[in-house]
Amino acid sequence: MADIVIDRVVKEFGTFRALQEVSLTVNDGEFVALLGPSGCGKTTLLRIIAGLETQTSGHVVIGGQDVSTLAPRKRGLAMVFQNYAVFPHMTVFENVAFGLRMQKAQQAEVKRKVERAAALLHIESYLDRYPAKLSGGQRQRVAVARALAVEPAVLLMDEPLSNLDALLRLEMRTELKAVLREAGTTTIYVTHDQTEAMGLADRIAVMYGGKIDQIGSPLEIYATPATRFVGGFIGSPPMNFIKVQCSHGTARIGDAALPCPTTGMDMELGLRGEDASLAPNGSGIPFDIRVVEPMGSHLLLTGSIDGQPARIVAPPIAKVSPGERVGLTVDPARVTWIDSTTGRAVVRA
Amino acid sequence: MPARTSWIPYALIAPSVIFLGALFLVPLVQTIWLSFSAGDGFSLGNYQRMASDLNFSLAVRNTFLLTLVVVPLQVVLALAMATMVTKLDKGRDLVLWVLTIPLGISDLAAGLAWLALLQNTGYLNSALYALGLIQGPVGWLSQETPWALFFAIVLAELWRATAIVLVILIAGLQLIPKEFSEAAEIFGAKPWTRFTRITLPLLKPSLQSALILRTVLAFEVFAVVYALGGRNFPVLAGEAYVWQNDNQNYGVAAAYAVLIMAISLAATAVYLRALRTRPEQLP
Numbered sequence: 001m002a003d004i005v006i007d008r009v010v011k012e013f014g015t016f017r018a019l020q021e022v023s024l025t026v027n028d029g030e031f032v033a034l035l036g037p038s039g040c041g042k043t044t045l046l047r048i049i050a051g052l053e054t055q056t057s058g059h060v061v062i063g064g065q066d067v068s069t070l071a072p073r074k075r076g077l078a079m080v081f082q083n084y085a086v087f088p089h090m091t092v093f094e095n096v097a098f099g100l101r102m103q104k105a106q107q108a109e110v111k112r113k114v115e116r117a118a119a120l121l122h123i124e125s126y127l128d129r130y131p132a133k134l135s136g137g138q139r140q141r142v143a144v145a146r147a148l149a150v151e152p153a154v155l156l157m158d159e160p161l162s163n164l165d166a167l168l169r170l171e172m173r174t175e176l177k178a179v180l181r182e183a184g185t186t187t188i189y190v191t192h193d194q195t196e197a198m199g200l201a202d203r204i205a206v207m208y209g210g211k212i213d214q215i216g217s218p219l220e221i222y223a224t225p226a227t228r229f230v231g232g233f234i235g236s237p238p239m240n241f242i243k244v245q246c247s248h249g250t251a252r253i254g255d256a257a258l259p260c261p262t263t264g265m266d267m268e269l270g271l272r273g274e275d276a277s278l279a280p281n282g283s284g285i286p287f288d289i290r291v292v293e294p295m296g297s298h299l300l301l302t303g304s305i306d307g308q309p310a311r312i313v314a315p316p317i318a319k320v321s322p323g324e325r326v327g328l329t330v331d332p333a334r335v336t337w338i339d340s341t342t343g344r345a346v347v348r349a
Numbered sequence: 350m351p352a353r354t355s356w357i358p359y360a361l362i363a364p365s366v367i368f369l370g371a372l373f374l375v376p377l378v379q380t381i382w383l384s385f386s387a388g389d390g391f392s393l394g395n396y397q398r399m400a401s402d403l404n405f406s407l408a409v410r411n412t413f414l415l416t417l418v419v420v421p422l423q424v425v426l427a428l429a430m431a432t433m434v435t436k437l438d439k440g441r442d443l444v445l446w447v448l449t450i451p452l453g454i455s456d457l458a459a460g461l462a463w464l465a466l467l468q469n470t471g472y473l474n475s476a477l478y479a480l481g482l483i484q485g486p487v488g489w490l491s492q493e494t495p496w497a498l499f500f501a502i503v504l505a506e507l508w509r510a511t512a513i514v515l516v517i518l519i520a521g522l523q524l525i526p527k528e529f530s531e532a533a534e535i536f537g538a539k540p541w542t543r544f545t546r547i548t549l550p551l552l553k554p555s556l557q558s559a560l561i562l563r564t565v566l567a568f569e570v571f572a573v574v575y576a577l578g579g580r581n582f583p584v585l586a587g588e589a590y591v592w593q594n595d596n597q598n599y600g601v602a603a604a605y606a607v608l609i610m611a612i613s614l615a616a617t618a619v620y621l622r623a624l625r626t627r628p629e630q631l632p
Contacts, residue, residue, distance in 0.1 A: 052531050073537040085528035089550040089630045102537030130629040150536065 002063030002076070002153035002186055003028045004049065009058030011044050018044045020210045021058070031180060031187045032215075033197035036207035037233070042190045043158055045207070049188060050156050051075050063153055073102070078152035082159040084143040086131045092118075092142050093127040099150035117149035120179055137168045144176070148183055155180070157189045161196060173199055194234050198222070206230045225336055228343040231270045237300065237311035241268040241338065244306075253306055254286040258330065261337050261346050270336030270345070273300075274313040276328040278320070284327035287312060292322055384603035395600040399592075399608070402601075408583040414499070415574075415584065416567040419506045423563060424556070426507065427514035432544070434515075435522050445519070449512040456509060460576025463505040464490075467577070492581045502582060505573045510566065514559045521555025522548070557624040564620070565613040585609050 004026040011019040019041045026032045034042040047053035049060055051072035059068045067075045078099065086095050094101075096117055100110045118124045121141040131139055140160060147155055160176075161169045177200050180187055191197050197204045198218040205215040206229075214226035225231035231239035244251040246260040246267050253269070260267060276285070285305055293300040299314040305328075312328065320326060337346045387394040399405055434445055451459065466472045469486040477483045489497045529551065533543045549556075571586035580587065589605035592598045 050535060052534070072531075072534045073539070077535065079532065079535045081528045081532060083526065083528055085526070085532040087529060087532075087547065089553075089626075098533070098538075099536035102542070130627075132629045132631060146536070 003030075004154060004186060004188065005059075005061040006045070006049065007059040007061065009045065009048060009060065010056045011041070011048060011053065012056045018210055019048075019055075022207075022210070022212055024205055024212060024215065026186060026188060029184045029186055031189065031200060031202045033189045033191055033201035033204045034207055035191055035194060035197040035204050035233075037192060040207040041210040042192075042207045046156055046158055046188060046190045049154075050077060050079055075154075076152065077154040077156060078147035078150050079156040080140075080143045080147050080158065080160045082162060084131075084139045084160075084163075086139050086142050086146070088131050091128055091130055092123060092134070095131065095142055096123075096127075096145045096149050098146060103150070113149050113151070114145075117145040120148060120182075121145040136164055137172065140164060140172060144179070148179070148185070151183075152185060155183075155185045155187045157187065159191055160189075162191070162193070169196075176200065194236075198234075206233060208233070223334070224345070225270065226345050228268070228270070228338050228345075231336060231338070231345075235272060237273045237313070239336070240271045240273065240305070240310040240312075242271065242305050242308050242310065243267075243340065244269050255283055255327075256285045256330075258332050258335065265346075266340035267346070268338040268340050270338050271310070271330060272334070273311045274298075275334045276312050276330050278314055278318055279327035279329045282325075282327040284329045287326050287328050289320055289322055289324050289326065292320060380603045380606050383600055384607045387600060395604040398598075399588075399601050399604045402588075404580070404583040404588055408585050408588045411499075411582055412568060412570065412585045415502065415506070415570055416564060418503055419510075420560065420563050420567050422503070422507060423511045423514050424560065426511050427518050427559070430511070430515050431518040431522055432548075434519060448515060451509050452512045452516075454509070456572040457576060459509040460505060460573035463501065463508070463573070464576050467501050490577055490581070495582070498578050498582055502574055502577055505577060506567075506570065509573060510563065514563055517555055517559040517562070518552065521552050524555075525551045553624055553626050557620055557626075560624070561617050561620050564616045568609055568613050568616065585612075 004024075006022060006024040006026075008021045008023055009019055010017070010021055022041070022045060024032070034045060036042045044053060048055045049062075051067070051070060055068065059066055061067065062075060062077070087098065090098070093114055096114045097110050100113055105113070114127070115124070118127055121144055123138065123141045123145055126134060126138065126142075131142060134142065140163075143160070161172055164172060173196060180200075189197070189200060201218060203215060203217055204221050205212045206221060207213065208227075208229045214221055214230045216224075221230060222234055225234065225239065228241060232241070242253065244253060244260070244267055246262060246265060249259060249261075251258045251260040251267065251269065258269070260269075276287075287301070287303055287305050287310065289301050289303040291302040293302070294316065296316065298316055299318055299320070301312045301314055301320065302309075303312070304310060314320065338344070339346050384395050385391055385393070430448060434441060434448070437444060454462070464471070467489050468474075469488055473489070474483065474486050477487070478485070488494060489501055491498070525548065529547050530543050533547045538546060569586050570584055571590065574582055574584050575587055575590075580591065585605055586609060589602045589609070592605065593602035
């Protein structure tokens with residue numbers, strides 16, 4: 001078991017700065033997801049922690065030891081790759097045993113640990129098969145079993161579920177969470193899928209443009225985004241941003257007035273579609289409905305507030321139709337105020 | 350509709366079939382027939398005459414010796430060069446281009462270039478003389494120095510034909526996703542272990558192609574040997590040439606040609622079996 005400290009890590013590819021002074025601490029046994037769109041630097045950061053990529057500056061400390069200049073094999077970690085990287089010329093058994101063989105473990109120990117990892121991932125019955133005979137989901141299990149068999153202090157996972165179909169992804173996600181909880185391994189998990197990050201992680205680090213925009217528990221990130229980007233990236237539908245004028249501590253939208261934290265600034269009201277409810281008498285923030293999409297569990301309403309595009313989630317039985325203007329009521333405690341010029345959330349006084 | 354168009358595929362491959370038949374299959378059958386006929390019927394006379402010739406056992410021995418020395422050396426060299434080239438970040442195309450220049454030179458020209466270096470009045474002797482290491486011209490390629498001659502031929506063959514192995518192996522290395530090596534590295538494999546446990550097994554299909562091609566060509570070695578040693582170093586293809594042109598005995602020449610083909614086919618069969626990749630082990 002080990003904690004990970006990433007200290008002001010910078011990575012440059014030529015003139016392109018892929019990571020700009022990223023710092024992050026992952027506690028012992030914690031599961032942290034690096035979440036962000038493609039090109040945000042999350043995979044680069046993971047590869048630097050693994051030692052597959054060398055940082056331009058900064059340090060990586062694992063379990064108190066500075067591993068910044070160590071070869072990957074000396075860092076005491078295991079990794080699951082996006083395309084699994086299960087060795088095609090070895091049986092499933094030999095794949096899972098690979099790390100133990102490299103440690104020159106006794107045959108009896110290899111057998112015992114491989115069987116335990118295989119049981120954990122339910123692949124006992126394919127141990128003597130070759131990976132080409134397995135489905136994507138089964139190969140994924142082999143890759144995870146190979147990583148867990150060495151009982152690593154740190155487990156790194158690079159988009160491990162992105163090559164699976166949607167149903168299998170959901171199933172593997174649940175199973176991964178259970179397996180990793182039991183193993184208690186410190187885990188860093190790279191993904192661009194917010195539901196994976198929300199479902200699996202103790203904490204999420206949202207990355208954008210080579211920086212960590214916000215780090216926090218899934219609930220914190222969802223409820224109180226630190227930047228406009230985080231609010232727009234997390235949640236489905238994404239957070240709505242409505243430009244408003246604040247004067248005398250109040251923002252007016254139509255008939256409605258909301259208390260706003262500052263005065264004399266260009267502000268954006270960050271409003272989650274599910275945090276607005278339809279007012280019974282049509283009062284409140286005016287919302288012009290353009291499209292109604294019944295999603296089963298809810299209605300997705302697309303339209304505009306004060307001429308600015310917005311998406312609102314309504315109960316599935318709500319009586320609304322396109323072209324209609326409805327009123328929305330909003331709990332002032334559940335909105336986020338964004339400074340238009342910096343894109344950062346304004347902390348409520 | 351299918352009935353009317355069914356002849357089209359045959360028409361489309363007909364030119365290739367006619368070409369192959371006229372220029373490959375017919376001569377092949379003719380050669381085999383020629384080797385087994387003497388006077389007016391089936392006979393093993395040509396083979397008996399071939400085998401009882403003074404140079405025959407020498408040619409067999411030399412050809413096998415050359416192949417057994419040159420081909421493994423070429424594979425090892427090409428593996429080292431391919432690994433180096435694939436690790437280059439900059440100038441990779443230039444290095445590869447330089448390394449493959451010998452491929453563009455005909456084997457006779459390559460033999461003559463090495464002759465210019467190694468003959469009595471060649472560049473090697475001039476250099477050694479200028480350095481005061483020898484008193485006068487030394488014959489490296491004569492009958493009296495068979496090992497020097499053998500070494501010179503090996504050197505020339507290495508220089509001339511390693512690049513074809515290199516090209517095949519580089520193409521093969523580029524097909525192996527880098528994640529396999531990275532995964533092995535993460536799980537504790539040192540560079541040599543990664544090479545032997547991951548890269549080599551995954552490179553097996555390319556190694557097989559390269560070995561078949563190089564071995565078949567090595568059994569046909571002729572021009573370089575002829576340029577450097579003449580008949581001082583008899584090889585199978587050289588003997589076929591001598592029987593065809595100097596002795597004007599086409600039957601024995603055909604017997605040599607059939608023997609070379611039989612050896613090549615046997616070598617290919619060995620490689621196909623020894624280096625086969627089972628379908629379930631393919632990536």
